[in-house]
Amino acid sequence: MIQDEATRQAEVIRSVASDYKAGIPRVYRVAEEKGRMNEWVMIVGGGILQMPAVNAAHDLGYKVIVSDRDMDCACAGLADHFVKLSTFDVEGHLDFVRHWPHGLAAVFTAGADPIVTVAETAKAAGCHGTPIKIAETCADKLKTRQALASADVSQPHFSELRVAENYWACARELDWSAAVPDDVPQFILKATGSSGSRGH
Numbered sequence: 400m401i402q403d404e405a406t407r408q409a410e411v412i413r414s415v416a417s418d419y420k421a422g423i424p425r426v427y428r429v430a431e432e433k434g435r436m437n438e439w440v441m442i443v444g445g446g447i448l449q450m451p452a453v454n455a456a457h458d459l460g461y462k463v464i465v466s467d468r469d470m471d472c473a474c475a476g477l478a479d480h481f482v483k484l485s486t487f488d489v490e491g492h493l494d495f496v497r498h499w500p501h502g503l504a505a506v507f508t509a510g511a512d513p514i515v516t517v518a519e520t521a522k523a524a525g526c527h528g529t530p531i532k533i534a535e536t537c538a539d540k541l542k543t544r545q546a547l548a549s550a551d552v553s554q555p556h557f558s559e560l561r562v563a564e565n566y567w568a569c570a571r572e573l574d575w576s577a578a579v580p581d582d583v584p585q586f587i588l589k590a591t592g593s594s595g596s597r598g599h
Contacts, residue, residue: 437502438462439479441524443517444486445472448510453477461504466492486513492520514538541591560588 440456442449445467453474456463465478468485475481484491486508496503506521506528508514514534521528529537536542544557 441506443508444511445474447473452509489516489519493523496523539591
């Protein structure tokens with residue numbers, strides 16, 4: 400069982416490594432154009448899906464800071480400096496940046512959800528990054544849907560369900576042309592935050 404899990408994780412890493420390595424040089428291009436003012440890159444998240452990012456940063460000659468709440472995470476031993484912080488702890492990351500003496504060339508994540516943390520930290524460190532407003536929109540499925548709708552981007556119809564009592568009101572608002580017998584609507588419920596519909 401352990402061997403099967405290790406094999407699965409290795410396959411996951413191999414499947415995403417080429418994409419991450421292709422994207423990382425673009426993330427760091429601004430730092431290169433500035434004459435590489437410092438040698439440190441911060442990777443937010445230290446799980447197996449961040450390993451290709453850490454390795455790619457090292458391949459580019461950078462020293463890597465990894466932040467994760469788990470001191471035994473997969474990337475802890477790969478980091479040149481490890482910070483015990485939840486990836487969703489924005490204030491903790493901002494405080495770290497304020498006290499970090501060496502500056503940062505970039506702040507990055509891959510295969511993880513803390514895009515707001517990355518955006519806020521990159522801005523505080525003076526790095527190129529995703530605008531905070533865009534990061535906040537992308538981190539919230541409802542805001543993303545609303546933004547797409549306002550731009551007339553084709554997408555499935557959607558409605559906001561805040562409480563259980565609002566369920567049938569939402570059902571009536573949507574077009575249930577594909578309803579199953581007994582007028583029970585078919586649709587997908589998704590939490591607005593986090594991946595895998597875990598929600599908050």
